[in-house]
Amino acid sequence: MTERTIAVDYLARVEGEGALKVRIQDNRVEDVQLKIFEPPRFFEAFLRGRSYLEAPDITARICGICPVAYQMSSTHAMERALRMKVEGPVRDLRRLLYCGEWIESHPLHIYLLHAPDFLGYEDAIQMAKDYPDAVKTGLALKKIGNALMTLLGGREIHPINVRVGGFYRAPTVHELQEFRPQLETALQLAADTVRFAAGLDFPDIEEDYEFVSLRHPKEYPFNEGELVSNKGLKVPQERWDDVFEEVHMPYANALQSVRKGTGTSYHVGPLARYANNRDHLTGRADDLARSVGLENVVRNPYKSIIVRAVETVYAVEEALRIIDRYHRPESSWVEPPPVTETVTGGAVTEAPRGILYHRYTVAPGGLIADAKIVAPTSQNQKRIEDDLRHLVERSLSLDEAELTDACERAIRNYDPCISCATHFLKLDLERN
Numbered sequence: 001m002t003e004r005t006i007a008v009d010y011l012a013r014v015e016g017e018g019a020l021k022v023r024i025q026d027n028r029v030e031d032v033q034l035k036i037f038e039p040p041r042f043f044e045a046f047l048r049g050r051s052y053l054e055a056p057d058i059t060a061r062i063c064g065i066c067p068v069a070y071q072m073s074s075t076h077a078m079e080r081a082l083r084m085k086v087e088g089p090v091r092d093l094r095r096l097l098y099c100g101e102w103i104e105s106h107p108l109h110i111y112l113l114h115a116p117d118f119l120g121y122e123d124a125i126q127m128a129k130d131y132p133d134a135v136k137t138g139l140a141l142k143k144i145g146n147a148l149m150t151l152l153g154g155r156e157i158h159p160i161n162v163r164v165g166g167f168y169r170a171p172t173v174h175e176l177q178e179f180r181p182q183l184e185t186a187l188q189l190a191a192d193t194v195r196f197a198a199g200l201d202f203p204d205i206e207e208d209y210e211f212v213s214l215r216h217p218k219e220y221p222f223n224e225g226e227l228v229s230n231k232g233l234k235v236p237q238e239r240w241d242d243v244f245e246e247v248h249m250p251y252a253n254a255l256q257s258v259r260k261g262t263g264t265s266y267h268v269g270p271l272a273r274y275a276n277n278r279d280h281l282t283g284r285a286d287d288l289a290r291s292v293g294l295e296n297v298v299r300n301p302y303k304s305i306i307v308r309a310v311e312t313v314y315a316v317e318e319a320l321r322i323i324d325r326y327h328r329p330e331s332s333w334v335e336p337p338p339v340t341e342t343v344t345g346g347a348v349t350e351a352p353r354g355i356l357y358h359r360y361t362v363a364p365g366g367l368i369a370d371a372k373i374v375a376p377t378s379q380n381q382k383r384i385e386d387d388l389r390h391l392v393e394r395s396l397s398l399d400e401a402e403l404t405d406a407c408e409r410a411i412r413n414y415d416p417c418i419s420c421a422t423h424f425l426k427l428d429l430e431r432n
Helices: 043-047 052-062 068-081 088-119 124-130 131-154 174-197 237-243 268-279 281-292 301-325 376-394 400-412
Strands: 003-008 018-025 028-036 212-215 226-229 232-237 244-247 256-259 343-350 355-364 370-372 429-432
Touching: 003 052, 018 376, 018 400, 028 237, 028 301, 028 376, 043 052, 043 370, 052 068, 052 237, 052 355, 052 370, 068 088, 068 343, 068 355, 088 124, 088 131, 088 174, 088 301, 088 343, 088 400, 124 131, 131 174, 174 281, 174 301, 212 268, 212 355, 226 268, 232 237, 232 355, 237 244, 237 343, 237 355, 281 301, 355 376, 376 400
Parallel strands: none
Antiparallel strands: 003 018, 003 429, 018 028, 212 226, 226 232, 244 256, 343 355, 355 370
């Protein structure tokens, strides 16, 4: 009997602190553990007792890369609880703010975190020596996305202009038109990014995913729509708790989401959005996806880098469409009604990494009595473990260094957002 234990103490080029342990016995994969060992941050706990109006500003602090997603999920959940409807230019501004987040987040992952895997570099700094234009493109796109978030949100990290019902201040038509040239530049850079990503070499791998995302009847999803999957799921988004559940794994400080009743994994993020909403891509995003031969459903996890690039093009085009039809609303928010009874509301929005669920119970007077937040990475965690199990089963002949590298690459396909730090990799291998 032989046993190999592969322990990756720190995952490199992911946002946060995580580790990986794989145990192989007699050439069989016995166990795969994706460990998220950052200390619990207790956001759900310290939201309790705070005014529901504070939720967008508090939840924005959960992530410095995708604060808009947390703000949008919290505001939509509160508005569902209070039976509020936000329409017209204010709704458009929310989509525009989300465009900014996708424009800054996707290129960060594509160029600085993921591309080094395909091109054979330890990191983007090393890659920049041979591919300076690629890194400059990524940084330029991120800068434009950040600038759009600043214009609408007040600042690029943890925006302060979002509130339940809308925004504290709506931009003028002139302010948005002044920003248009930056988006025209971004559109060309994003198109170049699709061609760059499509030109990389990909392993010949496909997985049988259940892709879960929002689907809106008329648009590629950011904030609204039903929860759907390619395997028949179709429910209102506030019913997330009816079809999914969180389970505790003793080796991780993050809860792991699974399908309720079956305990099976599912996949959220760009591949899921694209599979369930390919027909809503328009303009250059649609043309580029076709021109690089992207299938209507992409089951190769490594090709997620291409889909992220296509979504970046879509986000820029959508931003331009919104700006061109924008007129400044008379009021930048819908006034919430008084909270006279206990109410509960849940909502899902599409963070760059996938669906983000918030549910709140608000007591009479407006104080939060209960909060639940389910991040995209916790929803993908079990699916990542499934991918790793299949990868190791196919790769038992690799030595320790090669297998470790292969596992890290598989994890980075998901752009996991554990928090905001990166670490070096240390590998320990035990043989019995």
